[in-house]
Amino acid sequence: MPHIVVQGGTSLHGTVRVSGAKNAALPMMAAAILTDQPLRLSDVPDLLDVQTMNQLLSSLGVASSFFQNRLTLQMIDEGPCLADYELVRRMRASVCVLGPLLTKRRQATVSLPGGCNIGHRPIDLHLRGLAAMGAEIEVRSGYVFAQARQGLRGATVSMAGPQGTSVTGTFNIMAAATLARGTTVIEYAALEPEIVAVGEMLNAMGARIHGLGTSRITIEGVEALSGGQFTVIPDRIEAGTLLVAAAATKSAIQLANVEPSHLTAVLDLLGEMGATMTSLGDATQTLRFDGTNVSYPVSFDALPYPDIPTDLQAQLMSLLCCLPGESRIRDLVFPDRLMHVSELCRLGADIRLDGNAAIIQGTGSLSGANVMASDLRASAALVIAGLIARGETTIHRIYHLDRGYEQLENKLNTLGAQIERMDVARETILRRPA
Ligand code: UD1
Numbered sequence: 001m002p003h004i005v006v007q008g009g010t011s012l013h014g015t016v017r018v019s020g021a022k023n024a025a026l027p028m029m030a031a032a033i034l035t036d037q038p039l040r041l042s043d044v045p046d047l048l049d050v051q052t053m054n055q056l057l058s059s060l061g062v063a064s065s066f067f068q069n070r071l072t073l074q075m076i077d078e079g080p081c082l083a084d085y086e087l088v089r090r091m092r093a094s095v096c097v098l099g100p101l102l103t104k105r106r107q108a109t110v111s112l113p114g115g116c117n118i119g120h121r122p123i124d125l126h127l128r129g130l131a132a133m134g135a136e137i138e139v140r141s142g143y144v145f146a147q148a149r150q151g152l153r154g155a156t157v158s159m160a161g162p163q164g165t166s167v168t169g170t171f172n173i174m175a176a177a178t179l180a181r182g183t184t185v186i187e188y189a190a191l192e193p194e195i196v197a198v199g200e201m202l203n204a205m206g207a208r209i210h211g212l213g214t215s216r217i218t219i220e221g222v223e224a225l226s227g228g229q230f231t232v233i234p235d236r237i238e239a240g241t242l243l244v245a246a247a248a249t250k251s252a253i254q255l256a257n258v259e260p261s262h263l264t265a266v267l268d269l270l271g272e273m274g275a276t277m278t279s280l281g282d283a284t285q286t287l288r289f290d291g292t293n294v295s296y297p298v299s300f301d302a303l304p305y306p307d308i309p310t311d312l313q314a315q316l317m318s319l320l321c322c323l324p325g326e327s328r329i330r331d332l333v334f335p336d337r338l339m340h341v342s343e344l345c346r347l348g349a350d351i352r353l354d355g356n357a358a359i360i361q362g363t364g365s366l367s368g369a370n371v372m373a374s375d376l377r378a379s380a381a382l383v384i385a386g387l388i389a390r391g392e393t394t395i396h397r398i399y400h401l402d403r404g405y406e407q408l409e410n411k412l413n414t415l416g417a418q419i420e421r422m423d424v425a426r427e428t429i430l431r432r433p434a
């Protein structure tokens with residue numbers, strides 16, 4: 001199995017460009033089901049989840065060509081309506097085809113996404129919303145069977161769940177409502193920039209969506225949507241990951257293709273730890289970041305946008321492990337998203353769990369070891385921990401990283417890190433504890 005080996009103790013410098021956002025690209029791709037015309041997307045990150053979405057769309061009659069981060073999607077067969085378990089189990093975001101299929105083809109059979117390493121992830125809000133819009137929904141044999149023989153109709157739908165709003169749920173209802181009869185109101189809609197970006201794309205395709213970026217989105221249904229050409233917004237989670245890596249190694253770096261307004265809470269938190277940053281405000285959207293004085297522990301809760309994202313919780317935990325003093329983290333979006341804690345402890349971190357809170361006593365340093373990635377963002381957290389640790393850290397199950405980052409280790413190497421990908425089994429060097 002491929003794994004990566006990180007040599008700790010290097011500092012980072014230089015500039016890298018942040019890729020387009022995975023979490024914007026995936027729903028934008030699913031929106032190709034809504035139109036008979038070509039949809040051209042640029043700055044699509046070349047990563048496993050995008051390939052999985054491409055395969056899923058292909059199985060649903062959408063042809064694609066992907067070259068140098070440019071993706072063209074064109075619906076060629078409106079017949080297929082089945083999103084099979086084999087593809088859906090690989091990526092939860094596959095559920096984004098449900099709303100588009102149901103509104104355009106009036107029928108959808110989508111495998112239930114199932115369990116996930118970051119905790120229980122139901123799709124009840126998606127299903128309740130679509131049912132309120134007139135869909136007949138049955139869940140059996142691990143599949144959602146949904147149909148709307150007369151087409152969907154507008155309704156008032158709430159996205160309020162026990163852990164706040166749902167991001168892909170908001171997308172599914174918004175996409176379904178674009179071609180529904182009448183007006184749909186989404187209460188407690190997700191505020192995430194990726195939802196705003198996909199909503200703006202749908203509007204440019206002819207949809208009538210109002211209130212994007214607010215917790216009430218109103219959609220007036222239209223007869224049809226056109227295609228078009230759109231650019232995927234910068235990935236705020238990748239940018240945040242690279243900034244946390246710079247802070248953890250007390251480095252100064254520059255990132256191009258960053259939208260700082262999407263990262264306000266994260267930049268504020270890093271500022272509290274002692275970092276400084278300047279947005280150059282130029283065409284390259286460059287952010288200059290100085291993490292050389294990062295030394296103060298902080299406590300935070302991961303919450304829906306515009307707060308600290310759950311998708312950066314694990315990476316920030318790695319950073320806090322090396323800042324002397326106590327910090328406390330709770331993930332209020334996925335309260336059980338703490339599988340990385342035990343792996344960080346294998347690297348010498350001092351983290352105690354108190355219910356769903358992680359209490360971190362910064363040890364000042366970590367030491368290299370073999371560790372196992374449990375999910376996408378946890379693997380990035382372990383890479384960051386490896387950069388901090390003395391000696392060599394080997395990270396197994398690295399395919400998680402490839403699901404959601406475009407060449408993260410190459411970008412870090414461009415900045416001066418020493419990370420090597422091993423595709424064959426390599427003898428592990430057993431070291432005596434220092
Ligand atoms: C999206 C992101 C993911 C991010 C997550 C939270 C994409 C492709 N993925 O995932 O990277 O970690 O938002 O920011 O954009 N919930 C319910 N019922 C539902 C749906 C969700 O109770 O029907 C709960 C979930 O269990 C979770 C919370 O709501 O506790 C938020 O989940 P949700 O926003 O739906 O996550 P995703 O859209 O799957």
